[in-house]
Amino acid sequence: xxxxxxxxxxxxxxxxxxxxxxxxxxxxxxxxxxxxxxxxxxxxxxxxxxxxxxxxxxxxxxxxxxxxxxxxxxxxxxxxxxxxxxxxxxxxxxxxxxxxxxxxxxxxxxxxxxxxxxxxxxxxxxxxxxxxxxxxxxxxxxxxxxxxxxxxxxxxxxxxxxxxxxxxxxxxxxxxxxxxxxxxxxxxxxxxxxxxxxxxxxxxxxxxxxxxxxxxxxxxxxxxxxxxxxxxxxxxxxxxxxxxxxxxxxxxxxxxxxxxxxxxxxxxxxxxxxxxxxxxxxxxxxxxxxxxxxxxxxxxxxxxxxxxxxxxxxxxxxxxxxxxxxxxxxxxxxxxxxxxxxxxxxxxxxxxxxxxxxxxxxxxxxxxxxxxxxxxxxxxxxxxxxxxxxxxxxxxxxxxxxxxxxxxxxx
Numbered sequence: 001x002x003x004x005x006x007x008x009x010x011x012x013x014x015x016x017x018x019x020x021x022x023x024x025x026x027x028x029x030x031x032x033x034x035x036x037x038x039x040x041x042x043x044x045x046x047x048x049x050x051x052x053x054x055x056x057x058x059x060x061x062x063x064x065x066x067x068x069x070x071x072x073x074x075x076x077x078x079x080x081x082x083x084x085x086x087x088x089x090x091x092x093x094x095x096x097x098x099x100x101x102x103x104x105x106x107x108x109x110x111x112x113x114x115x116x117x118x119x120x121x122x123x124x125x126x127x128x129x130x131x132x133x134x135x136x137x138x139x140x141x142x143x144x145x146x147x148x149x150x151x152x153x154x155x156x157x158x159x160x161x162x163x164x165x166x167x168x169x170x171x172x173x174x175x176x177x178x179x180x181x182x183x184x185x186x187x188x189x190x191x192x193x194x195x196x197x198x199x200x201x202x203x204x205x206x207x208x209x210x211x212x213x214x215x216x217x218x219x220x221x222x223x224x225x226x227x228x229x230x231x232x233x234x235x236x237x238x239x240x241x242x243x244x245x246x247x248x249x250x251x252x253x254x255x256x257x258x259x260x261x262x263x264x265x266x267x268x269x270x271x272x273x274x275x276x277x278x279x280x281x282x283x284x285x286x287x288x289x290x291x292x293x294x295x296x297x298x299x300x301x302x303x304x305x306x307x308x309x310x311x312x313x314x315x316x317x318x319x320x321x322x323x324x325x326x327x328x329x330x331x332x333x334x335x336x337x338x339x340x341x342x343x344x345x346x347x348x349x350x351x352x353x354x355x356x357x358x359x360x361x362x363x364x365x366x367x368x369x370x371x372x373x374x375x376x377x378x379x380x381x382x383x384x385x386x387x388x389x390x391x392x393x394x395x396x397x398x399x400x401x402x403x404x405x406x407x408x409x410x411x
Contacts, residue, residue, distance in 0.1 A: 004047045008122065008130065008157035011046065015155065015405070016128035018044050024407050027155060029067040030094025034275035034337075035373050037097075037150040037410040048096055051157060056081050061163045062119060067096025067156055071105070072262050079259045083163040086111045091262035099159055101149040101370030102326035104333075106261050107224050109199040109309040111164055115146035115326055120160040126153065126401040134160075140396055147326025148393050149369035149384070151409035153401040167224035167258045171231035173239055174264075175251030179206075179215035182292035184245045186285030189219070192241075193284055196310030197234035199223060204284050206295050207303035209248055215295035216248055217288070218303075220264065223310075228255055234310065268301050271339040272346065274353045277371035279330035282363040284308050287334060290359045297352045299340040304356050308332040327389035328366035335371060374409060381409055 005011045018025045026045045028038035038045055051066035054074060058081050065074060072091025078084055086105040088098050098105075099121075103114025111117060120134035123141060133141040144152060177185060193202050200223040209216040221238040225231035232239075232255075239253070256263075280287065284306045291304050308331060336356045338349040354376070369384040382390065397404075 002045045002047055004050050006050045008051070008124065011048075011051075011155050011157055012124045012128050012130055014044065014046060015124050015126065019126065019128065019403070019405055025155075025405055026407070026410065027096070029096025029098075030070060030092060032090070032093050033097060033150070034273050034371065035375055040407070046155065048155075048157075049094065056083070056163075058083070063161045063163055065095055065159050065161060067094060067159070069095045071095065071098070075259045075262065078163060079166055079257070082166045084166045084258055085117065085161055085163055086114050087262075088114075089262070089265040090267050091265075092267075095159065096156060097149075098370070100145060100147075100152050100156060102147040102324070102368070103370070104368070106201075106222075106258070107164075107167065107199065109197075109201065110224070113326065115324060117162040117164075118146055118159055119162050121145045121156050122158040124155040124157060126403065126405040130157075141400070143323070144325050144393055144396050146324045147369070149409075150374075151369075151381075151393055151397070153397045153406045167231075168226050169228045169231040170222065170224045170256050170258050170261060171228065171235065171253070172220070172222040172256060172261070172264060173235060173251065173253045174218060174220040175241060176209065176216055176218045176248040177241075178246045178248055179217055179292055179295045181245040182217060182288050184242045185217065185219070186289050188242050188285070189288065190283040190285035192237040193308050193310065195237035196221070197223060198310045200234045200238070200310035202235070202238055202284065202308050202310070204288055204306040205303040206288065206292055206306065207298060208295065208300045210300055212248070213300055214248065215292075217292065217295075222261060222264065224258060231255070268339060271301065271341060272343065272349070274338040274350050274373070275371060276336045276353055276357050276373045276376065277368045278334050278357065278360055278364040279328060279366040279368060280332045280334065280360070280363040281330045281365055282332060284332055287332070287360060287363055290363070291334075291356055294352065294356055294359065297355070298338050298349055299345065301339040302349070302352070303337055305335040305337065306332070307335065325385070325389055325393060326369075327386040328384065329368075330365050333368070334360050
């Protein structure tokens with residue numbers, strides 16, 4: 001059955017009921033899991049979408065939020081208080097799975113991943129007990145809540161977040177090139193990404209042009225700052241691509257509010273989806289050369305997102321296994337997203353995701369638990385964590401959920 005609780009107390013009731021009946025429990029906050037990790041056969045799915053409360057404390061610059069809160073809701077609410085948080089790039093990503101997986105979102109280069117800004121979390125354990133975990137109490141659970149992802153062994157019902165000053169200015173630029181321009185763009189993109197400010201974000205999207213369907217390369221860069229000049233200067237190296245590179249459309253540059261950044265990453269609804277992810281330390285230009293020949297295969301809206309923060313090679317969070325379950329990462333990354341509508345095209349798109357992943361394999365140093373398809377092959381889980389972090393997660397699962405009420409890592 002599917003249960004939609006409207007209070008943490010009811011979550012605890014359902015967990016106790018499931019334990020008494022010998023049923024496993026799956027968790028869903030916003031349904032943004034590409035591999036549908038919440039689904040079980042013969043168990044209970046707790047849909048936490050109705051737990052969507054937000055309590056902002058301006059004085060302490062913190063907020064308590066519930067797992068069903070969408071990133072777009074939070075960013076707009078915080079803007080009313082001149083505050084901000086590194087929400088996910090898509091506005092409809094709910095905070096439950098996002099925070100538990102680590103969470104890499106807007107301005108992560110300056111603020112770190114979302115889980116680095118998590119101060120406390122309220123949990124319902126497999127026993128039905130409700131606890132509050134933080135650095136000084138249930139520190140082991142707090143460690144696991146910062147990055148264990150679909151392998152977490154409790155229900156998070158509230159998160160206490162550290163907030164940041166709302167950036168006073170945000171600047172975004174984009175330009176689209178024909179796919180054949182990849183060799184011209186690669187070396188320049190490597191240099192420009194290296195020279196950009198560490199808080200800048202650069203994304204190279206490889207796939208069919210959304211309007212014409214022509215194989216294309218869309219370059220996008222964004223940065224926040226104290227004023228318009230600082231925001232623009234942070235991505236200035238990325239504003240002068242090679243003149244010889246053929247453009248599909250004229251580029252755009254604009255200032256926008258921090259809350260408006262989510263407009264840049266809207267994902268079309270009602271699509272069939274296959275996705276995967278990898279971390280790297282390679283320059284974006286090298287990865288572009290490895291995959292641009294695959295741009296014509298999928299339907300429109302499908303892309304390989306080659307992503308990096310300015311100052312290539314900067315690891316966007318401290319890979320400290322003593323602080324985070326999130327324990328691997330890189331200065332660059334690739335998200336592979338196939339989106340289509342016709343079931344007859346399933347095999348083509350699943351194969352395309354595998355082809356892209358294989359093409360990028362020489363650059364891979366790990367995977368992100370929040371977007372990796374754990375069903376795609378043996379060893380995927382081991383690529384998401386250091387060996388020590390994965391062992392610790394399993395030891396804690398045995399302590400807090402010995403009957404596997406919440407299962408293993410779900411995919």
